[in-house]
Amino acid sequence: MIDDVPSLTVEALSRRRHGRAAGLDSFFDRHARAFAYYGSGKVALRDGLAGVLEPGGNVLLPAYLPDGVVEPLYELGLEPRYYAVQPTLAPDFADLERRADDDTGAVVSVDYFGFPQPGLEEVAAIAADRGWYHVDDNAHAPISRFEGRLLGTLGDLGITSLWKLLPVPNGAILYLTGDDVHAGYEPSDLAGVRDGIGPADCRFVLKSFVGDVLESNAMLRRSVEAILSERGDGDAPAVGGPKARYERSKVRMSKLSMRIVEDSDPEKIRTARRANYRAWLDVLGERADLEPVYDSLPRGICPQAFPVRAARPDAFLTELETAGVGGHTWPRLSDEVLEDPEYETATRLSREIVTLPVHQEIEPGRIAALGDRLRR
Numbered sequence: 001m002i003d004d005v006p007s008l009t010v011e012a013l014s015r016r017r018h019g020r021a022a023g024l025d026s027f028f029d030r031h032a033r034a035f036a037y038y039g040s041g042k043v044a045l046r047d048g049l050a051g052v053l054e055p056g057g058n059v060l061l062p063a064y065l066p067d068g069v070v071e072p073l074y075e076l077g078l079e080p081r082y083y084a085v086q087p088t089l090a091p092d093f094a095d096l097e098r099r100a101d102d103d104t105g106a107v108v109s110v111d112y113f114g115f116p117q118p119g120l121e122e123v124a125a126i127a128a129d130r131g132w133y134h135v136d137d138n139a140h141a142p143i144s145r146f147e148g149r150l151l152g153t154l155g156d157l158g159i160t161s162l163w164k165l166l167p168v169p170n171g172a173i174l175y176l177t178g179d180d181v182h183a184g185y186e187p188s189d190l191a192g193v194r195d196g197i198g199p200a201d202c203r204f205v206l207k208s209f210v211g212d213v214l215e216s217n218a219m220l221r222r223s224v225e226a227i228l229s230e231r232g233d234g235d236a237p238a239v240g241g242p243k244a245r246y247e248r249s250k251v252r253m254s255k256l257s258m259r260i261v262e263d264s265d266p267e268k269i270r271t272a273r274r275a276n277y278r279a280w281l282d283v284l285g286e287r288a289d290l291e292p293v294y295d296s297l298p299r300g301i302c303p304q305a306f307p308v309r310a311a312r313p314d315a316f317l318t319e320l321e322t323a324g325v326g327g328h329t330w331p332r333l334s335d336e337v338l339e340d341p342e343y344e345t346a347t348r349l350s351r352e353i354v355t356l357p358v359h360q361e362i363e364p365g366r367i368a369a370l371g372d373r374l375r376r
């Protein structure tokens with residue numbers, strides 16, 4: 001089975017890197033002007049915006065976005081306004097401009113799957129011209145660089161989600177890049193790293209190790225999956241509506257996450273993820289029913305996943321499941337977007353884009369070995 005996220009291994013927990021300068025914490029130190037650790041990207045976004053925007057304003061965000069991302073805005077008394085996107089994932093600029101008014105305080109761009117959002121520079125230019133703050137949402141790929149700059153640090157403020165890169169219970173970063181954002185920032189009590197290892201950390205470690213045991217025993221895995229599906233509580237963090245999930249994410253970053261951040265080597269992770277991305281391109285790139293969202297991998301990019309647009313997403317997902325690959329469509333959109341025909345492109349993309357895992361724990365050669373089954 002190729003899981004869709006990396007899992008924690010005994011080897012990873014016992015690994016201590018040589019020389020602290022090589023770890024992810026010093027990587028962030030080198031690439032960001034100022035940053036703060038958080039449990040989740042959404043809470044990081046809340047604290048970043050709280051320092052510069054007043055309640056009553058509005059914030060422009062792409063419609064192709066997970067439903068929970070607007071929750072911090074509601075909490076701050078800000079109105080989220082979705083702008084339509086093009087099939088390339090670039091903003092529909094005419095739509096973006098149309099939705100802005102005198103109360104617009106910020107615009108969000110999203111570095112989907114670890115690549116800069118097409119049109120990112122134009123978004124930055126419009127924001128500068130109109131006096132809006134530009135939020136560089138790089139939740140997907142914490143170590144992705146574009147033209148030498150770390151994604152997430154290209155706006156006035158930015159976020160990234162460490163849990164999307166590493167086998168950690170939680171973790172995110174708020175980047176304080178612009179002068180105003182830096183000056184206005186007041187960390188809430190959710191900023192920073194927790195002191196001790198808590199029950200949630202222990203549950204996470206146990207779940208990862210049990211996952212590994214189940215991985216090597218297909219019969220046991222099927223029994224556990226059957227029990228879990230009867231109970232209907234498969235993946236607890238995804239349960240509940242966007243507000244409930246946001247409230248649950250209100251914890252400081254775990255000490256266990258910090259330990260893994262310190263011990264992770266960014267260059268090793270990037271190399272492994274890029275190799276896996278290229279392996280998927282090689283296996284699936286020529287299929288007539290699939291269109292890779294990005295068919296090249298510029299220098300510095302550390303992909304979060306390998307996204308493809310599938311002509312028949314359900315059939316493709318079944319094919320992946322049969323081959324033992326954990327793929328899924330992305331994202332779960334808000335009802336507001338799903339119900340509005342003006343966001344038809346975002347809705348279509350959310351049904352057609354399937355993301356395949358490229359994480360660093362996939363054994364080299366594993367994806368290529370699926371070539372005979374999945375190549376057409």
Ligand SMILES: Cc1ncc(COP(=O)(O)O)c(C=O)c1O
Binds near residue numbers: 110160171249
């Ligand atoms: C584009 C985007 N922005 C923000 C977030 C929020 O990050 P977190 O889950 O760390 O709160 C996500 C999470 O999936 C995301 O995909």
